[in-house]
Amino acid sequence: MFASDLGVAVQNDKLQMPPSSGDGYFRFVKLPNKLEVMIMDLKLNEDFWFNRGRTNKEYYVIVCEDIESSGELVISLDGDKMTNGKNHVAGMHLFSFLSDLRQFAPRGTSVKGFRVVITPEWLASYLRIDKMEDVLQRYLELKVARMHMKVMDPTSAQMLKEILGHPDELGVDEHAYLQNRIMMVLENFFSWMFDEMTKNPRLTRISKEDIDRIRKVEEYLIHDLSKAPGIEDLARFSAMSATRLKTLFRQIYGLPPYEYFQQHRMLSAKQQLKDTRLPIQEIGRSLGYSNMSNFTLAFRKVFKINPSEIRLTGQPAL
Numbered sequence: 001m002f003a004s005d006l007g008v009a010v011q012n013d014k015l016q017m018p019p020s021s022g023d024g025y026f027r028f029v030k031l032p033n034k035l036e037v038m039i040m041d042l043k044l045n046e047d048f049w050f051n052r053g054r055t056n057k058e059y060y061v062i063v064c065e066d067i068e069s070s071g072e073l074v075i076s077l078d079g080d081k082m083t084n085g086k087n088h089v090a091g092m093h094l095f096s097f098l099s100d101l102r103q104f105a106p107r108g109t110s111v112k113g114f115r116v117v118i119t120p121e122w123l124a125s126y127l128r129i130d131k132m133e134d135v136l137q138r139y140l141e142l143k144v145a146r147m148h149m150k151v152m153d154p155t156s157a158q159m160l161k162e163i164l165g166h167p168d169e170l171g172v173d174e175h176a177y178l179q180n181r182i183m184m185v186l187e188n189f190f191s192w193m194f195d196e197m198t199k200n201p202r203l204t205r206i207s208k209e210d211i212d213r214i215r216k217v218e219e220y221l222i223h224d225l226s227k228a229p230g231i232e233d234l235a236r237f238s239a240m241s242a243t244r245l246k247t248l249f250r251q252i253y254g255l256p257p258y259e260y261f262q263q264h265r266m267l268s269a270k271q272q273l274k275d276t277r278l279p280i281q282e283i284g285r286s287l288g289y290s291n292m293s294n295f296t297l298a299f300r301k302v303f304k305i306n307p308s309e310i311r312l313t314g315q316p317a318l
Contacts, residue, residue: 002026017042031179036117039178041164043110050103058120059097064160064185065113066090066152071106076267090152092189098215112164116182127190150192156185206251213238214248221257225265226288228258266302269295273310280307 003010008018013028024042031037067073067089074083077099095101105111152160159181217238221229234257235242249257265287272283284295284307299307 019045021046022048029175029178031182032175033179033183035122035179035182037114037178037182039114039163041112044105044107046107048103048105048107048109050101052097052101054100055097057097060118060120060123061095061097062116062118062186062189063093063095063113064091064115064152064156064189065111066157066160067105067109067111067113069105069109071108072104073106073109074102074104076100076102090157091149092152092156092185093149094189094193113160114163114182116186126186150189153188156188159185206248210248211252213240214245214252217245217249217257218253218260221261222264225261225268226286228261228265228288231257262298263302266299269299269307270303270310273307283307 003015006015006018006021008015010028015026017024017026022042022044025040026042027039029037029039069087069089072083073089077095163178163181217234220237221234229237231242231246235245238245240248246256249255249260253260255263269283269287272278272286273280276283280295281292284292287295289295289298296306299305303310
């Protein structure tokens with residue numbers, strides 16, 4: 001996908017960045033233990049947007065990155081926006097393909113790191129979780145607790161440096177060498193994750209059935225951003241009481257249903273303001289606002305600025 005978008009060819013599972021877009025590479029590696037890894041060491045010569053829509057496939061991605069940037073980095077996970085204006089960010093994340101992911105990095109950003117695709121079967125086996133269905137549940141619990149990122153420790157930083165080195169020049173089996181270093185980083189991350197879970201006894205156990213029902217409610221809630229379904233409508237759709245629906249939805253997504261809907265609504269408005277030339281009034285009407293004053297107030301409540309200011313400042317559309 002990257003090769004196609006950048007107009008270059010992949011050679012020996014390696015994509016060399018074209019000079020117009022950046023310097024460095026993406027590299028695909030399949031480890032002896034069957035894990036698939038993308039290794040990257042690059043500097044961007046233009047703004048970089050990464051958008052990956054949610055899927056129905058339950059896969060996970062462990063991200064380990066060391067990023068140097070002169071501007072604001074943005075990550076949006078299911079509309080839960082996180083920004084970081086620091087010049088240096090080094091950490092590890094756990095993402096799910098069940099979530100909608102968007103990322104922005106400005107021109108001049110340097111990225112060193114790797115991403116590992118993990119199946120639920122591997123994750124359940126590695127984490128010694130008896131019931132595979134608990135894998136998704138535990139991930140959602142972490143999301144509720146806002147434990148998105150582990151700051152990179154010195155050991156993981158050294159392992160990343162060795163992963164990005166030249167093991168082929170050491171006279172060792174490169175794939176075994178990479179697997180050893182990557183697994184050390186993963187073990188470090190999962191140990192931290194278990195510690196964080198243990199320190200948060202407030203996390204409520206939610207059944208897999210309830211998680212599936214709330215996920216369907218979330219899809220129903222935001223499929224048409226021009227009109228918010230009422231809580232009673234959502235309750236009928238989910239076949240549960242309004243009180244239980246609101247409680248479970250907040251536990252899983254961190255916000256009440258309407259506030260979650262409104263956040264997605266305004267994110268859509270911001271993206272259209274940034275990426276299109278549509279009149280502000282037309283964007284507001286497409287999102288169900290016949291009164292532009294109400295649209296401006298709603299937008300300002302979320303982003304602290306007026307819609308017209310987005311086009312003036314050129315802020316990222318996430």
